[in-house]
Amino acid sequence: MAKGGSLSDGVVKKIILSYTYVAIWIFLSFTVIVYNKYILDRKLYNWPFPISLTMIHMSFCSAMAVLLIKVFHLVDPVPISREVYLSGVVPIGALYSLSLWFSNSAYIYLSVSFIQMLKALMPVAVYSIGILLRKDPFKSETMANMISISVGVAIAAYGEAKFNAWGVTLQLSAVAFEATRLKLIEVLLKSKGIDFNPITSLYYVAPCCLVFLSVPWIFVEYPVLKETSSFHLDFFIFGTNSLCAFALNLAVFLLVGKTSALTMNVAGVVKDWLLIAFSWSVIKDTVTAINLLGYGLAFLGVAYYNHTKLRDIKAKDAQQRATQDEEAGRLLEDRNGGGVEEKAEDQP
Numbered sequence: 381m382a383k384g385g386s387l388s389d390g391v392v393k394k395i396i397l398s399y400t401y402v403a404i405w406i407f408l409s410f411t412v413i414v415y416n417k418y419i420l421d422r423k424l425y426n427w428p429f430p431i432s433l434t435m436i437h438m439s440f441c442s443a444m445a446v447l448l449i450k451v452f453h454l455v456d457p458v459p460i461s462r463e464v465y466l467s468g469v470v471p472i473g474a475l476y477s478l479s480l481w482f483s484n485s486a487y488i489y490l491s492v493s494f495i496q497m498l499k500a501l502m503p504v505a506v507y508s509i510g511i512l513l514r515k516d517p518f519k520s521e522t523m524a525n526m527i528s529i530s531v532g533v534a535i536a537a538y539g540e541a542k543f544n545a546w547g548v549t550l551q552l553s554a555v556a557f558e559a560t561r562l563k564l565i566e567v568l569l570k571s572k573g574i575d576f577n578p579i580t581s582l583y584y585v586a587p588c589c590l591v592f593l594s595v596p597w598i599f600v601e602y603p604v605l606k607e608t609s610s611f612h613l614d615f616f617i618f619g620t621n622s623l624c625a626f627a628l629n630l631a632v633f634l635l636v637g638k639t640s641a642l643t644m645n646v647a648g649v650v651k652d653w654l655l656i657a658f659s660w661s662v663i664k665d666t667v668t669a670i671n672l673l674g675y676g677l678a679f680l681g682v683a684y685y686n687h688t689k690l691r692d693i694k695a696k697d698a699q700q701r702a703t704q705d706e707e708a709g710r711l712l713e714d715r716n717g718g719g720v721e722e723k724a725e726d727q728p
Contacts, residue, residue: 398639405631405644406651412624413492413655417663419621420487429605430484431597433621434477436613438586438593440622441629445583455579465584468568473588475561481593483554489547493659493667496652497536498551500678503685504529505559513563522688525681532678539670577637578629642693645686649679 419425419433427433448454460469486495504526510516537543569576576584635644656675660667 398643401631401635401638402643402647405628405635406647406654408624408628408631409648409651410655410658412621412628414658415621415624416484417487417492419617420484422488425617428488429601430488431481431593431601432605433618434480434484435590435593435597436618437480437622437625438477438589440619441582441626442586442590444626445579445586448579449583455577457583458574458576458580460574460584464569464572464574468564468572468574469584470588472561472564472568473585474592475557475564476585477589477592479554479557479561480589481554481596482550482557486547486551486554489544490551491542491659491665492663493656493665493671494536494540494542495551496655496659497533497671497675497678498548499555499652500529500675500682501533501552501555502559503682505555506562509556509559509563513567515563515566522685525685525688529678529681529685532674532676532681535674535677536671537674539668539674541666541668541671578633582626582629642686642689645689649682649686653679 416433417424419427420430422428449457483495490498507516507522507526511518537548565576632644635647656667659665
């Protein structure tokens, strides 16, 4: 009884911890999105320099990653060769910089709620790029699901009260770059046995982002910043904003490490609904019935996509266990058979 009770307590503790990690990640992701919107929106803080904001984030995250890995030794470094860095990390860093730049730029033109609706296209982009790179097999059922998500997002866009074509282009480009980055991580790094956690990823990727972002920054934002007082930063605003961005990476490390990437995907759907509600009730963004209808359809598609991924993971785990059991049984048979033969040989 005590044994069963202790097991039950352990399960309850694990569940509580899992929900805690999910809650922390949702809170920090929510905070970073709203904070970035506040800084970049012309009607709020009015500092519309997305490249500069992204570079501030990357500088802060790079410094913190170096401290955690090199100084405090809280995270073990992942040694990589120069060839892997140039062929794997650099392209991923370029895509990450574009994804962050464009997604932050979208906050200048679009509402928080509509951006979350457009982000529902991420599974569509990831699956499509996976097919193009021949990493994912084409399945008519999955493609039909992707089409339903796309139709839902299209309906939401049709019902958007403050539709901005440039803002939509920026956000869709950010989704495409991020999906390509996720797939290239599989192709260029994981295929070689290299698996970065969020801290080691920042350690290698963030400096690349700074280099790539510095090129458009010099030509696009630096001249404007130089001629205005915007070059003088509010250290409290940008310091706390950068701290939240870095804390979000730590939360990803905890959530994925202690639960799974699929759990983060499911939690992301909850976060999107919370952001839509916040955008409508607090920021006073217009959310129409057609918006909600379209996103509801996309939400059902994303939920079914997550369900099929969970089903596939369970089926794969069951197959691996069956294979291991079969191999163990075969080894046992070989041992038993060998023992019988040896005994037979000993008989006169």
